[in-house]
Amino acid sequence: MLTGCSPYTEPATGEYAAVLRRGETVTKADTYGRFAAxxxxxRESGPFLVASENHSMRLIHNDKIVVKASEAIERWTDFAQPVYFVKLPEDDSVLALxxxxxxxxxxxxxxxxxxxxRGNETYAHGFPLSPGVRYFPGGQRPGFLLRGLPLKTTVLPSPPEGDDRLQAVVLAAISPDGAAFAFVDSEYAPSVVLVVDADGKRRDPIPLPRIYLGDAPRYQFNPYERLWAWSRTAFAWHKNGAGSWEVRPEGIAPGAAGARNAVEQLFISDQTGYRSCFAAANAACLPGWRGANAAELYRIFSRGGEAPPFAYVPSAPVAAFGAGAGLLLLSRGCCGVPSYHVYLDGEPAAVAAQLSARLRESKTPFVRVDACPRRTGNDGKCEAQLARQIGRPESQGRELEQLLDTWDEQDGVLFVMPSMVVAVRANAQGGSVIQTLLRADFSRKD
Known part of the structure; x- marks a missing residue:
């Protein structure tokens, strides 16, 4: 009875009284044409006569309710006529125009x-790609594009099954005819580019030297603007011999490593080594490599291991670190950034010694983790050596420290350079594997 007498159920008054229920008030009205958001x-009474205040948005047209309640209504300002993004809670919060x-x-x-x-505080409903077009990135999927008016939705193609381990699902560029899409693995620090046609067919991915696109407030700006600006200078669209679109990164071309051993450079410097690539179908990549066949993969993965989708072998014998190089694989590895690893026919100790020698010859500072003294107290593993050799600051990003903490000498020999972590370990075939576990600028605190 007392609840029924509550003043919060008084009839609505004012300009919008006709579209309000009892107890409702308008705190703000955004009008445009015949629409008003x-x-x-x-206020609603709760237990023990304690009232709570609630807020929602309502869209009206010609003084009639179009959307009764929504958590978000935003006007799409690209058009002269009123156009609104509206979440429809009665339909699992589907977005409507x-x-x-x-x-x-x-x-x-x-x-x-x-x-x-995904969105942020400023761009809750898509990121502006061009006038009248917005990009809606997914979580683990590429997402979709929305064009208006008339409304047209383009669901971006997902990489084929097995390719998702690269996590290249961030839209970086669109081919001139809109028939292919270039995806990278990060809007902040891209390290690989993968082209997928509208029908789902893809080119082989091209790893890149990892680049950081600058610091900016994470939730209050459009991070894709700088990614799209970077992509316009980082690579160009070309048709390959089969008539399909591919991207050819600028500065990544056959012979980019000069007289240096291209395979060895992969494990000496991210910035130098990843200016070479090995995808045979891409004219920007090194000649003399081809995709591995089923028999070559079976020799390595016959014991139940899953073969990565991107595997290459040299057409003629290739040596690296004093051993013969066989299968070269591109995969995401343990620590999130697509990187190469190579199967060699040499013993791990000999390969590790050769890597140490190459690093000294190139004057690349490094820390060999098995040479670090045992930790005392709560000190981080190799903390002093990392600070001295590569200038590692006290970091907020803990990927490197976590990797070092969990690494056991039985797992192989670990090398830390300024831009990468490389492991040399034994393989089941009696040789060794050299693998990049992490590519990052370790001088950054983040």
Whole structure:
């Protein structure tokens, strides 16, 4: 009885009273044309007569309710006519586009939004790609593009099964005819580019020297603007011999490593080594390599291991670190950045010694983890050596420290350079594997 007498259920008053329930008030009204987006507050009585204030948004057209309640209504300002993004809570929070057609309000649901998409405080509903086009990135998927008006949704193709380990799902560029898409693995620090056609067919990925696209507030700006600007200078679109689109990164070309051993450079410097690539179909990559066949993969992965989808072998014998190089693989590895590893026919100790020698010859500072003294107290593993040799600061990013803490000498020999961590270990075939576990600029605190 007392709840029924509550003042919060008094009839609505004011300009928008006709579209309000009892107890509701408009705290803000954003009008455009015949539309008005209303911020509505209302109080509800709870247990023991304790009232709580609630807020929602309401979209009206010609003083009639179009969307009764939504957590978010945003006007798409690219158009002269009123166009709104609206979340529809009654339909699992599917995103809809509301606009006017023939004098009436039209609500068009965007089916691609049902799987969710990422945004930030400033760009809650897509990131502007070009006038009238927005990019909606997915979590572990490429997401979709939205074009208006008329409304057109383009679901971006996902990499084929098995390729998702690269996590190259961030849109970096679109081919001139819109038939292919270039994806990278990060909007902040890309390290690989993968081209996928609209029908899902893909080119082999091309790893890149890891680049950091600058520091900026993470949640209040469009991080894709700088990624798209970078992509326009970092690589160019070309048609390959089969008539399919590929990208050829600038500065990554056959012979880019000069007279140096291209395979060895992969494990000496991220910035130098990853200016070479090995995908035979891409004209920008080194000649003399081809995709591994099933028999060559079986020799390595016959004991139940899963063969990575990107595997290459030399057409003629190739030596690296004093041993014969066989299978070269590109995979995401243990620590999140796509990198190469190579199967060699030499013993691990000999390969590790050769790597040490090459690093000294190139004057590349490094820390060999098995040479670090045992830890005392709570000191980090090799902390003093890392600070002295490569200038490692006290870091907020703990990937390197976590890797060192979990690494056991039985796992192989670990080398830390300024831009990468490399492991040399034994393989089941009696030789060794040299593998890049982490590529990053270790001078950065983040």
């Amino acid at each position: 209303l911020s509505v507050a209302y 509301v606009h006017e057609q023939a004098g009436k309000a039209v609500v068009e649901k965007i089916a691609a939004s049902k799987d969710g998409y």
